[in-house]
Amino acid sequence: xxxxxxxxxxxxxxxxxxxxxxxxxxxxxxxxxxxxxxxxxxxxxxxxxxxxxxxxxxxxxxxxxxxxxxxxxxxxxxxxxxxxxxxxxxxxxxxxxxxxxxxxxxxxxxxxxxxxxxxxxxxxxxxxxxxxxxxxxxxxxxxxxxxxxxxxxxxxxxxxxxxxxxxxxxxxxxxxxxxxxxxxxxxxxxxxxxxxxxxxxxxxxxxxxxxxxxxxxxxxxxxxxxxxxxxxxxxxxxxxxxxxxxxxxxxxxxxxxxxxxxxxxxxxxxxxxxxxxxxxxxxxxxxxxxxxxxxxxxxxxxxxxxxxxxxxxxxxxxxxxxxxxxxxxxxxxxxxxxxxxxxxxxxxxxxxxxxxxxxxxxxxxxxxxxxxxxxxxxxxxxxxxxxxxx
Amino acid sequence: xxxxxxxxxxxxxxxxxxxxxxxxxxxxxxxxxxxxxxxxxxxxxxxxxxxxxxxxxxxxxxxxxxxxxxxxxxxxxxxxxxxxxxxxxxxxxxxxxxxxxxxxxxxxxxxxxxxxxxxxxxxxxxxxxxxxxxxxxxxxxxxxxxxxxxxxxxxxxxxxxxxxxxxxxxxxxxxxxxxxxxxxxxxxxxxxxxxxxxxxxxxxxxxxxxxxxxxxxxxxxxxxxxxxxxxxxxxxxxxxxxxxxxxxxxxxxxxxxxxxxxxxxxxxxxxxxxxxxxxxxxxxxxxxxxxxxxxxxxxxxxxxxxx
Numbered sequence: 141x142x143x144x145x146x147x148x149x150x151x152x153x154x155x156x157x158x159x160x161x162x163x164x165x166x167x168x169x170x171x172x173x174x175x176x177x178x179x180x181x182x183x184x185x186x187x188x189x190x191x192x193x194x195x196x197x198x199x200x201x202x203x204x205x206x207x208x209x210x211x212x213x214x215x216x217x218x219x220x221x222x223x224x225x226x227x228x229x230x231x232x233x234x235x236x237x238x239x240x241x242x243x244x245x246x247x248x249x250x251x252x253x254x255x256x257x258x259x260x261x262x263x264x265x266x267x268x269x270x271x272x273x274x275x276x277x278x279x280x281x282x283x284x285x286x287x288x289x290x291x292x293x294x295x296x297x298x299x300x301x302x303x304x305x306x307x308x309x310x311x312x313x314x315x316x317x318x319x320x321x322x323x324x325x326x327x328x329x330x331x332x333x334x335x336x337x338x339x340x341x342x343x344x345x346x347x348x349x350x351x352x353x354x355x356x357x358x359x360x361x362x363x364x365x366x367x368x369x370x371x372x373x374x375x376x377x378x379x380x381x382x383x384x385x386x387x388x389x390x391x392x393x394x395x396x397x398x399x400x401x402x403x404x405x406x407x408x409x410x411x412x413x414x415x416x417x418x419x420x421x422x423x424x425x426x427x428x429x430x431x432x433x434x435x436x437x438x439x440x441x442x443x444x445x446x447x448x449x450x451x452x453x454x455x456x457x458x459x460x461x462x463x464x465x466x467x468x469x470x471x472x473x474x475x476x477x478x479x480x481x482x483x484x485x486x487x488x489x490x491x492x493x494x495x496x497x498x499x500x501x502x503x504x505x506x507x508x509x510x511x512x513x514x515x516x517x518x519x520x521x522x523x524x525x526x527x528x529x530x
Numbered sequence: 531x532x533x534x535x536x537x538x539x540x541x542x543x544x545x546x547x548x549x550x551x552x553x554x555x556x557x558x559x560x561x562x563x564x565x566x567x568x569x570x571x572x573x574x575x576x577x578x579x580x581x582x583x584x585x586x587x588x589x590x591x592x593x594x595x596x597x598x599x600x601x602x603x604x605x606x607x608x609x610x611x612x613x614x615x616x617x618x619x620x621x622x623x624x625x626x627x628x629x630x631x632x633x634x635x636x637x638x639x640x641x642x643x644x645x646x647x648x649x650x651x652x653x654x655x656x657x658x659x660x661x662x663x664x665x666x667x668x669x670x671x672x673x674x675x676x677x678x679x680x681x682x683x684x685x686x687x688x689x690x691x692x693x694x695x696x697x698x699x700x701x702x703x704x705x706x707x708x709x710x711x712x713x714x715x716x717x718x719x720x721x722x723x724x725x726x727x728x729x730x731x732x733x734x735x736x737x738x739x740x741x742x743x744x745x746x747x748x749x750x751x752x753x754x755x756x757x758x759x760x761x762x763x764x765x766x767x768x769x770x771x772x773x774x775x776x777x778x779x780x781x782x783x784x785x786x787x788x789x790x791x792x793x794x795x796x797x798x799x800x801x802x803x804x805x806x807x808x809x810x811x812x813x814x815x816x817x818x819x820x821x822x823x824x825x826x827x828x829x830x831x832x833x834x835x836x837x
Contacts, residue, residue, distance in 0.1 A: 176648070178650040178745045284540075331793070334805060334808075338753060340745050343542050344543075347668065347789070348535070364649060367651055369746075371654070372671070378669075
């Protein structure tokens with residue numbers, strides 16, 4: 141009896157899993173983001189920008205009927221893999237997009253590319269993906285992890301900061317950030333802390349920093365980490381030490397950090413005041429629709445549907461022509477919020493990086509202000525390791 | 531490490547230890563006296579944090595949050611005990627673990643539904659935002675000193691409650707020989723509800739105070755729960771004194787280890803190896819401590835249970 145039941149269930153499962161409509165030339169897009177837990181603020185920027193972009197494309201990316209599948213990876217690689225498997229096997233998506241965390245990206249990448257599905261990372265920029273583990277089907281609308289801290293390293297070197305203390309979470313992106321920073325910063329390193337991913341309280345690390353007595357701190361403390369760190373930095377009375385950071389003070393965290401961040405510096409490929417038509421359109425529409433300011437997580441993600449749109453239009457909506465779609469994406473022929481850019485051979489953008497300062501404007505609003513270019517048309521450090529025959 | 535820094539890190543360790551004590555005191559009472567494994571104890575900590583953050587957001591008064599959170603947690607604890615915990619007393623530990631694990635899932639989803647998936651950030655209470663220089667050259671945040679102070683006061687209160695009052699006597703009696711207390715005509719059921727409520731309040735206070743220094747989020751209780759179990763195993767199940775000593779021990783060892791091991795390893799091995807092994811070794815430290823304590827004292831530092 142039991143065996144028979146099992147067989148019946150097995151058959152039923154097979155029927156249910158059969159591709160319902162894989163051949164109908166409908167565009168299916170997966171979005172994997174971090175939508176719960178302390179880092180959900182980053183995922184919210186990503187998801188909101190994604191929805192906005194698709195809405196602005198009239199709900200038809202590339203002129204095709206578009207269906208979106210959204211998944212919350214909870215910042216966990218294993219959950220990310222489950223979502224990716226579900227999206228490629230059950231939902232039959234042609235693109236998997238999003239992904240906040242580099243460790244999630246590294247786990248998800250082979251699942252997606254093995255299934256002959258495109259992967260567009262709109263945040264995570266794990267260095268192996270830019271180098272040895274690059275793939276013809278992986279594109280980035282963000283950056284390689286090292287690029288932004290490279291700009292910060294150059295900035296601090298140019299400004300003559302004598303020595304620093306480095307702090308970052310202990311995972312792929314944290315290590316990439318420090319590697320990138322040290323590639324251009326040649327001053328003294330007074331100390332370094334790699335904290336665990338579940339950490340929320342930085343009091344002990346702050347004591348450590350003060351005792352080391354550096355002129356400045358270089359930090360990579362995205363989202364909730366940045367909020368805790370800068371608040372506690374101020375509460376510990378450490379304002380004499382200058383705070384430089386990447387992905388830590390931005391529109392996602394500034395309202396929660398408040399005055400504690402004013403006067404600190406960061407670097408980035410984008411700022412809300414960049415003078416490009418697509419950027420103006422994006423910032424205005426985003427503020428209007430959601431009532432808050434977009435951060436870089438939103439800007440990067442906003443580009444992805446437009447990239448896909450340009451490629452699908454180039455092949456006249458023929459989703460089966462994956463080579464054609466890939467070639468079209470490599471041209472980056474779409475209006476980007478960062479202005480026109482080119483893809484490198486590893487599908488990472490070659491782009492400008494800017495110096496950004498946290499300021500308080502006349503109305504008391506705390507925001508990032510663009511203070512000029514640090515790097516022009518900056519290439520990442522790994523593209524030569526990437527052997528793509530293109 | 532220079533002595534001033536070591537002193538400051540010890541202070542940080544004590545502050546962390548005080549949190550652990552508030553969570554593990556309730557856990558050790560419930561486990562020791564009621565012989566009940568309550569995995570949902572961390573959820574009560576989380577609920578306390580959410581109550582606190584909500585009241586603070588609405589009223590802007592931390593004092594009011596304290597006044598409201600304590601009875602709210604007591605109520606939550608008592609209702610939880612009456613509805614789900616009480617029927618589980620006669621069942622074995624496996625059933626209790628399964629049921630209270632279910633409660634963890636329930637609470638995590640419940641706060642997600644009520645407060646949303648994103649974490650709440652609670653500002654430091656007004657008037658406690660500054661810092662004082664108790665160690666020269668190292669200003670220390672006032673709020674953290676308040677945490678230490680409150681924790682020590684609660685420890686003193688528990689000490690007096692356990693050693694000087696009738697209910698304390700019953701709790702001690704219950705921890706060492708439960709059937710005998712029942713045989714002597716004490717209403718055990720009633721006592722259990724009180725103890726469970728007390729544990730809920732302590733966890734809730736810890737959650738409330740953690741709000742401004744940590745992020746208030748679904749699932750925040752589990753990490754604390756694991757540490758709390760380490761604490762009660764080291765301290766001896768059922769012993770408040772054990773929980774107190776073990777909490778401070780775990781707090782200090784974890785903080786000092788986390789900050790000094792990577793630096794120490796740097797001296798011995800290459801920089802890269804130290805950066806990889808250091809954080810890993812530091813996070814294992816308290817479990818190594820637990821194993822060592824159990825090797826020499828299998829029932830913990832202050833074993834309360836005798837029969």
